Amino acid sequence: MLLGFDLGVIARNWDFLILQGFLGVGKFVGGTVRLAIPAIIFGFILGVFIGLGRLSSRRWVSIPATLYVEFFRGVPLVMVIFWMWFVVPIMLKRPIPEYWVALIAFVIFEAAYLGEIVRAGVQSVPRGQVEAATAVGLTTTQTTRYVVLPQALKNMIPSLVTQFIVLFKDTSLASIIGFMDLTRAAQVVNNREIRPFELYLFIAVVYWICTYSMSRYARHVERRLSPA
Amino acid sequence: MNYTFNWSVLWTGQSGEWLLSGLLMTLKLSLVAWLLAVALGILSGALRTVAFRPLRVLATFYVEFFRNVPLLVWMFFWYFAVPPALPDTPREWLNDHSLEFWAAVVALGVYSGARFSEVLRSGIQAIPKTQMEASIASGLTVFQAYRYVILPIALRLIIPPATSESLNLLKNSSLALTISVAELTFQTRQIETYTAKAIEALTAGTLIYLVLCVSLASLMSWIERRTAIPGLITSGGRRRR
Numbered sequence: 001m002l003l004g005f006d007l008g009v010i011a012r013n014w015d016f017l018i019l020q021g022f023l024g025v026g027k028f029v030g031g032t033v034r035l036a037i038p039a040i041i042f043g044f045i046l047g048v049f050i051g052l053g054r055l056s057s058r059r060w061v062s063i064p065a066t067l068y069v070e071f072f073r074g075v076p077l078v079m080v081i082f083w084m085w086f087v088v089p090i091m092l093k094r095p096i097p098e099y100w101v102a103l104i105a106f107v108i109f110e111a112a113y114l115g116e117i118v119r120a121g122v123q124s125v126p127r128g129q130v131e132a133a134t135a136v137g138l139t140t141t142q143t144t145r146y147v148v149l150p151q152a153l154k155n156m157i158p159s160l161v162t163q164f165i166v167l168f169k170d171t172s173l174a175s176i177i178g179f180m181d182l183t184r185a186a187q188v189v190n191n192r193e194i195r196p197f198e199l200y201l202f203i204a205v206v207y208w209i210c211t212y213s214m215s216r217y218a219r220h221v222e223r224r225l226s227p228a
Numbered sequence: 229m230n231y232t233f234n235w236s237v238l239w240t241g242q243s244g245e246w247l248l249s250g251l252l253m254t255l256k257l258s259l260v261a262w263l264l265a266v267a268l269g270i271l272s273g274a275l276r277t278v279a280f281r282p283l284r285v286l287a288t289f290y291v292e293f294f295r296n297v298p299l300l301v302w303m304f305f306w307y308f309a310v311p312p313a314l315p316d317t318p319r320e321w322l323n324d325h326s327l328e329f330w331a332a333v334v335a336l337g338v339y340s341g342a343r344f345s346e347v348l349r350s351g352i353q354a355i356p357k358t359q360m361e362a363s364i365a366s367g368l369t370v371f372q373a374y375r376y377v378i379l380p381i382a383l384r385l386i387i388p389p390a391t392s393e394s395l396n397l398l399k400n401s402s403l404a405l406t407i408s409v410a411e412l413t414f415q416t417r418q419i420e421t422y423t424a425k426a427i428e429a430l431t432a433g434t435l436i437y438l439v440l441c442v443s444l445a446s447l448m449s450w451i452e453r454r455t456a457i458p459g460l461i462t463s464g465g466r467r468r469r
Contacts, residue, residue, distance in 0.1 A: 074441035076402035078413050079434055086426035090231045165296070172298035176406060183300055196309035204297040204305065211296040 009195040010202050021185025022206060029099050030180025036171045039106040040164050046111035051118025052144065065115070072112035077170055081105040085177050102174035110167050117163060121156035122148055154225055161218035165211045172207075182206060237423040238432050250415030251436055257332055257411055258398045264337030265397060269344025276349065287345075295342035299403055302339050307331035307407040332404035340397045347393055351386035352378075384455055391448040395441050402437075412436060 010017070016026070024031015053065030072080065084105040089095050125148050133143040175184035186199045193199070237243060268290075275287035294302070311319055311327060322330060355378060363373035405414040416433030420426045 070442070071438070074438045074445075075434055076399040076413065076437060078402045078405065079416075079430065079437060082413075082417070082426075083430055083434070086420070086430065090427075169296075169298040172300040173403070175300070183298070183304075187304070190308070196304070197313060200301060200305040200309050204293075204301050207297045207301060208293060212292065215296070 006195060006198055009189070009193050009198050013189045013193070016189060017182065017185050017203070018206075020180060021182040021203075024180075026180075028180040029097060030184070032168075032171050032181040032183075035099065035102055035106070035174055035179070035181060036168050039103055039110065039171065040167055042103075042107045043110035043167065044114055044160070046107055047114025048118050048149075050111050050115030051122065054115065054119050055122060069112045069115055072109055073116075077105070077109050077173055078176065080109045081173060081177060084108075098174065098177050098179040101177060102171070102179050106167065106170065106174075110163070110170070113163055113166070114160070117156055117159045118152070120159070121152035124155045125151045157225065158218050158222045161214055161221070165214050165218075168211060168214070169207065231427065233428065234423075234425055235428050237419065237425045237428050241422070243419050243423070243429075243432075246415040246418055247412070247432055247436065250410060250412035250433075253410055253415075254398070254401050254412040257329065257336070257404060257409065258401045261333045261336035261340065261401065262394060262397055264333060265340035265344050268338060268341025269348055272341065272345040273348040273352075276345070291342045291345045293342075294339055295346070299335065299339050299400055300406060302335040303332065303403055303407050306335045306338075328404070328407045328409050331407055332401070332409045336397060336401060336404070340393065340400070343393050343396070344390070347386055347389045348382075351382045351389070354385050355381055381457070384452075384457065387448060387452045387455070391445065391452075395444060398440065398444070399437065 020026035020028060020030055022032050024034030050065050050068060053061050054069065056062045056065070081102065084101045088101060088104065129147055129151065130143055133147040138147065171181060172183040175181050175187065178184070180188075182203050186203045190196050190199050238247075272287040272290050275283045276291070278284060307328060310331070311322060314322070359377055359381065360373055363377045364370070368376065401411060402413040404411050405417065408414070410418075412433055416429050419429035419432070423429065
């Protein structure tokens with residue numbers, strides 16, 4: 001079996017695996033990248049609100065934000081995906097495509113983890129910065145927007161990229177509800193070709209190239225930003 | 229689509245039985261995979277510090293490759309791709325002894341082992357070199373220094389990240405449903421299939437996971453506080469994924 005390693009199966013299905021499954025260009029709605037990029041962007045935006053919410057001095061903001069984080073970090077992502085799959089159509093009273101189910105689930109789930117990173121980043125900004133900003137007459141919102149967040153963001157970058165890598169890998173779970181991502185594309189090809197060894201190893205390498213370059217980039221940024 | 233709740237599906241029929249057997253399977257799978265992950269984590273963590281370069285490269289390759297590829301891909305790999313490549317005797321044994329369970333154990337254990345390795349490495353790196361130097365200077369042998377100084381500190385340092393990784397392993401065990409291991413998420417789906425009551429079934433499964441994770445996390449943070457060395461280690465490390 002090992003000696004019969006057949007790379008032809010990759011070559012024959014290259015377009016389906018890479019264009020359809022990885023990038024999302026083709027007749028199916030799919031694509032690992034097409035799901036990962038909006039999930040990262042919207043997850044981060046929601047994460048900023050959750051993270052700042054946890055630090056708020058108003059208890060009616062900080063308690064729900066804390067519960068949100070603790071809840072989603074105590075539940076597997078698969079569960080959250082199933083929740084969205086069943087509950088969103090009931091709430092909207094109509095069926096919705098897998099793409100939106102997966103995207104909503106990822107944004108909600110990852111925002112809990114990203115929120116914790118935002119919180120740690122904001123807490124790493126020295127208090128004197130806030131006091132100085134208040135002293136020069138900035139409002140609370142202005143202080144957060146122009147003084148705290150830009151500095152916090154710099155401290156957050158390494159952990160953020162690590163979490164983006166986790167999110168990128170997590171998008172493979174969208175295949176469970178039938179979304180045509182890279183993992184699902186490999187399953188579909190395998191059903192026809194019965195070449196699991198080559199196919200799953202190939203997609204492992206594709207995922208690895210993406211995540212490894214992201215982590216190299218994080219290390220590079222970390223080195224550049226850390227005071228020498 | 230008007231939804232009518234019927235919570236009684238959770239205590240009538242076989243639901244209770246299914247949830248319980250799912251919970252036990254989740255615990256069994258997580259525990260066996262955890263043992264494998266800890267063993268691999270310690271082994272690869274140690275190999276990354278040896279002088280012999282090929283072993284170091286091998287251990288680094290293991291850590292960097294396995295933790296950077298989605299667990300789901302590993303589940304499929306160990307379940308669909310590896311068994312056909314095995315010799316006849318082990319393959320037949322596995323077919324008779326729940327192949328899907330062992331594939332899930334290996335997938336989860338090997339993936340988490342790579343992550344444990346990183347936790348151990350950063351724990352050991354966090355101990356100042358001077359601790360070792362001071363131990364040697366006060367007359368301890370290297371073995372004694374490890375036994376009485378380095379390891380007691382390192383184990384305390386890694387409690388928060390190791391707890392977090394162990395909880396990830398527990399939550400990640402839910403992916404075994406894709407290769408039809410009848411664990412908690414699988415059984416939750418089964419209740420949904422039989423009763424068509426999705427919200428009730430998901431609520432039950434979600435609550436069980438929450439209780440498991442929250443109680444494990446509280447237990448570990450209690451241990452962390454109990455074993456904290458006053459003034460040496462700042463406690464209250466948050467769990468991180």
